[in-house]
Amino acid sequence: MKIAICGVTGAVGKEVLRCIKDLSLQYDTLDCYASANSAGKTIESPLGHFVIRPFSLDACSGYDLIFLCVSGSFSARYAEKLLLNNRYVIDNSSNFRYDDQVPLVIPEINFHTVKNHRLIANPNCTTAILSLPLYPIYQAFGLKRIIVSTYQATSGGGQAAMDELREESLRFLQEDAAGHHHFVHPIPFNLIPAIDTFQPNGYTREEMKVVWETQKIFEDDQIKISATAVRVPTFRAHAESITLETAHPIDMNKVYSLLGTTPGVTLVDDPENHLYPMPITASGNANVEVGRIRKNNVFGENGLDLFICGDQLLKGAALNAVQIAQHLFK
Ligand SMILES: NC(=O)c1ccc[n+]([C@@H]2O[C@H](COP(=O)([O-])OP(=O)(O)OC[C@H]3O[C@@H](n4cnc5c(N)ncnc54)[C@H](OP(=O)(O)O)[C@@H]3O)[C@@H](O)[C@H]2O)c1
Structure with missing residues (x-):
């Protein structure tokens, strides 16, 4: 070999x-x-x-x-x-x-x-992290619509992007001003709602990658997906806030049991004890963390909300x- x-x-x-x-x-x-x-x-x-x-x-x-x-x-x-x-x-x-x-x-x-x-x-990193916990839900309940907002770490931009976060954060703390080279705006203490180039439809290419790739991986081009991709000043591990409309009514017990047994997924869903997915816990870990699981109050019986976080240099x-x-x- x-x-x-x-x-x-x-x-x-x-x-x-x-x-x-x-x-x-x-x-x-x-x-x-x-x-x-x-x-x-x-x-x-x-x-x-x-x-x-x-x-x-x-x-x-x-x-x-x-x-x-x-x-x-x-x-x-x-x-x-x-x-x-x-x-x-x-x-x-x-x-x-x-x-x-x-x-x-x-x-x-x-x-x-x-x-x-x-x-x-x-x-794509965002799609890989999203697909892993969504696939068992897709198989159990069907998926009609996915609305996702992402909180993407600088490591998604490569080594130079991580270096820029570190160096410009230090500069900001010492000189009260941060520069930028890799990113189009300073990244320390900021967030940038634009990753990759804008497309004629108003979405960025990063956002459309989530649409194209999820449909290809699930082998289902009928799933409707809208994504907003945001770069945030973390080093690694992308987080994603997800709203789903399923084809069939959600059974919450089944959702927990599916997500609790899906290889590559870890349930981190104990809000009373302040446990939910975060970059600080997901970084360096192979598994995608899933939490904040709840029925959403927009799509009723067919609605589910999740918050996920995964190390996009690993599963992504x-x-x-x-x-x-x-x-x-x-
Ligand atoms: N970062 C992520 O989270 C992520 C996730 C999924 C997919 N990807 C994709 O994975 C790829 C790598 O991303 P990255 O973030 O690792 O980028 P990166 O940190 O910028 O690293 C780029 C690598 O390519 C090498 N390289 C550049 N020109 C080369 C050449 N002519 N011949 C051989 N090697 C060359 C660089 O070597 P030198 O050090 O010698 O320049 C470096 O090792 C990209 O296509 C990216 O879109 C990235």
Whole structure:
């Protein structure tokens, strides 16, 4: 088993290393690639240290599995070429997610779509975290409408975005003014209701990704979804406030029992004891926290509200990618 990680110095790539260790994914060879800027440097990880190789198509050849953790334009340029000399490519970018010929996979939900494919797309972080607890509700009660507002951590913008939150927060506390480079506005002590580019319909691309990807993963394009995606000044773990209209009346006991037994989901729903999902508890954890579960007073018997929080570098990226690999080589 020969594995390569491309983009190992990034927010996702580093976590792929950690997840390979945590999930005990077996390998004989594990090679780490990044840009020429990082070539020759060493990366420390729970699996030991690795000397970073400069990526090229010639060098990145002969692997059973490649984790691509770079960018959409990088994947557009190289992913299919990599399939010529490697067996599987799991792509973390958004480049192939909406391609009918490429499966978009959350193993707990739709691993069957991989079939004979060798290029597999890993979903958007917000969608992955949302889909995991919603799928059992969808199966039990059907879903007509999903209205979701997100509170997305800076890590969703990559390592540079997390660095900017740290550096500009310090600057703000010392100088009473924060700058910005990665974000279009200062992020410390602020929130920005715009992630990715605006679309002609007024939604951002990040918001439309939730629509396109949830429908593709659930294999149901009849579910109506409206999302508002907001960047908030946390380091990692996205939170999402969700309002659902189901096709069939909600049975709250069943909801609790489903969410309490869904793999990858942890119920954190004890408001009297101040327990609910939060980035501070979800960060670094594989499971998506679900709480604030209640019937909503808009859709009546068919209405359910939830608040969820999940580490989007884990289930929203690296962990899901390594779980796909586990299923491929089971
Ligand atoms: N962050 C998230 O929460 C998240 C979630 C889901 C999906 N994704 C997707 O995952 C991908 C990686 O995101 P990220 O947040 O990890 O980004 P990131 O922190 O900016 O890291 C980018 C990585 O790509 C490498 N790279 C850049 N140009 C390269 C080249 N020419 N050849 C080889 N490597 C190159 C960088 O290496 P150097 O250090 O050498 O420049 C770095 O390792 C993106 O497509 C993103 O949309 C991210």
